[in-house]
Amino acid sequence: MTAISVKNLSIVFGEEDNETKVLDAVSFDVEKGEVFGLVGESGSGKSTVLRCIAGLYTHWTGEIRIDGQPVGAQLTKERCRKIQMVFQDPYGSLHPKHTVQTTLAAPLRIHGIGDIDRRITEVLRDVxxxxxxxxxxxHQLSGGQRQRVAIARALILRPSILLLDEPTSALDVSVQAEVLNVLSDIRDREGLTYLLVSHDLAVIGHMCRRLAVMQQGLIEEVVDYADLSGGRAQQAYSRMLFDASHHYDRSMANDITAARQAGGGTIHGA
Amino acid sequence: MSSTPRASDAAAVQAPLIEARDLRVAFQMQRGVFQAIRGVSFSLGREKLAIVGESGSGKSTVGRAIMRLNPPSAIVTAERLTFKDVDLLSASKKELRRLRGRHISMIMQDPKYSLNPVATVGEQIAEAYRTHHKVSSREARERALTMLEAVQIRSPKRVYDLYPHQVSGGMGQRIMIAMMLISDPEVLIADEPTSALDVTVRLQILAILDDMVKERGLGMIFISHDLNLVRSFCDRVIIMYAGRIVETVAAADLDNVQHPYSRGLLNSLPRLDQKRDRLPVIQRDDSWLEAV
Known part of the structure; x- marks a missing residue:
């Protein structure tokens, strides 16, 4: 079954004379229980896709279906219970003057769900x-603990879909390993669907079977990670992105510079 | 770290640009003294030397100690801390000002916070040159334009007049590199110079640094948390944990590290080429905090 279906999703920012098309007819499907990756460089629009699905942007056009049901631009309580998001920087996404308890209780209160103490105990154990x-x-928590709280906050409404926006980019590698393990365990246990945005292809490769490569608001291709890592990606940009993540190589740097100058910023060609 | 030189250390031993022996940095806190660096020894030749470690391991503090840029609350001691034959610990403020920028330069992680927001980038590069050389403003400008070209900025004249907020992250970092290399230093300390950049931009910036190091015979200390990157970019790697060096290896031997912390760090990294169900988590051992 398809958990997330995105068709021709477009969004434009800016005034009439100075419009920027940030997403241009983005389409992809995510199966129930899948971890689907979105990769690309800054400005490629990967986080914008998440924010449209989460309902943080409301002026998009196209179609977003969750479990087969189309969702509108407006955010409903039902949609919040189904879809939750984890942001990159837990310092920025957690209220600095609220305790963990207050932060975790807020969604329950808003949705009129009782049994707050037991649910908080459970979700803390889960993460x-x-x-x-x-x-x-x-501020009394370590970076890894803070990100676990952010994940707990997203999980407390028992959503079926988690949108993960660079969830481990601010963390040290050893802490990153812990948080990725927590995310894997929760998905195995609860059968959640993840849409994972990362600039780190190793993280994507660890978590996802399929991913979409984005560049300047467009999806270059949807590819199996095995094909990407095996050098069988269709698009030159995808292959280049993978190689560039792998190691430093002087000649590759020359190729990129040449491609940038030829393509006016975007990288195409064989 | 063992003091006996090995084959990989040969370059460093021949002509050490920087030498540190038993370097210690402590910070005076409200409640006692915090030991950030606890006895670090290494030497830098004309090579690319990486210092890797997690946040709080002290890798940036080492870089700042060499530049003597630690805050006043820091207590820096060492058996030896030298740039060539200059003792960095006993150097006067005036002497340090002469060294900084002229002989030892530092590139920081984020150009947004290290460039002056109210001066054009060109003026800042020219100023870096004029601080150390008695030249006319016209000549400094020419030098700055040449340097912008050297870091592969396509229209140096246009970029010269831009303010820092008008340039992208990648261009900002090129500008920083131009500014740091304009007075032809011998040692470059790069503190996470590409961590804020996209992979393709990162590759281009590294290529520029690589060329500069080769062409000018610089010694570079490359502070990073990215093990995959230093493996392919640097010559030698120092791995730090809790203010100490746990291991020094040739970059090519990074996969054969011995210390349990280094091994744990490498294992906890997701790998591009192999899929694992779970990532091993580092089981920290208190004995790592003691002398190695």
């Missing part, structure tokens, strides 16, 4: 945080 940490403020 591997000790129960006593619920009385801490964000």
């Amino acid at each position: 591997g945080l000790a129960p006593h940490l619920r009385f801490r403020y964000p």
Whole structure:
């Protein structure tokens, strides 16, 4: 079954004379229980796709279907219960003057869900945080603990889809490993669907079977990670992105410079 | 770290540009003294030397200690901390000002925070040159334009008059490199110079640094958290943990590190070429905090 279906999603920012098309007819499908990756460089529009699906932007055009049902531009409570988002920087996404307890209780109150204490205990256990940490403020937690709280906040409404926007980019590699393991465990247990945005192809490769490569608001291709890592991607840009993540290579740098100058910013060709 | 030189250290031993022996940096806190660097020894030749470690390992503090840029609350001690034959610990403020920028330069992670927001980037590069050389403003401008070209900025004249907020991250970092290399230093300390950049831009910036190091015979300290990157970019790698060096290896031997922390760090990294169900998490051992 298809959990997320995006068709011809476009969004434009700016005034009439100075319009920027940030997404240009983006289409892809994500199966239920799948971890689907979105990769691309800054400005490629990968986070914008998540923000449209999450309902943070409302002026998009095209079609977004969740579990087969089309969603409108406006955010409804039902949609919030189904789709939640985890942001890159937990310092920015957690209220600095609210304790973990207050942060986690807020969604439950808004949605009129009782049994708050038990649910918070459960969700803290799910993300591997000790129960006593619920009385801490964000600044009293380590980076890894903060990101776990952000994941717990997203999970507390028991959504079926998590939108993960660079969830481990701000973390050290050893802490990144812990958080990625937590995300894998939760998905295995609850059968969640993840849409994972990252600039780190190794992270994408670890989590996803399929991914979409984006460049300047367009999807270059949807490709199996095995094909991408095996050098069988269709688009030159995808192959280049993979190679560039792999290691430093002087001649590759020359190729990129040449391609940039020829293509006016975008990279195409064989 | 063992003090016996190995084959990979040969370059460093021949002509050390920077030498640190038992370097210690402590910070005076409200409640006692915090030891950030606890006895670090290494030498830098005309090579690309990486210092890797996680946040808080002290890698940036080492870079700043060489430049003597630590805040006043820092207590820096060492058996030896030298640039060529200059003792960096006993150098006067005036002497340090002469060294900084002229002989030892530093590139920071984010150009947004290290460039002056109210001066054009060209003026800043020219100023870096005029600080150390008695030349006319016209000549400094010419030098700055040549340097912008050297870091592969396509229209130097246009970029010269831009303010930092008008340039992209990649261009900002090129400008920083131009500014740091205009006075032809011998040592370059690059503190996470490409961490804020996209992979393709990162590759281009590294190529520029690589060329500069080769052409000018610089010694470079490359501070990074990215093991995959230093493996292919640097000559030698120092791995730091909690203010100490746990291991120094040739970059080519990075996969054969011995120390359990280095091994743990490498294992916890998701790999591009192999799929694992779970990522091993580092099981930290208190003994790592003690002398190695």
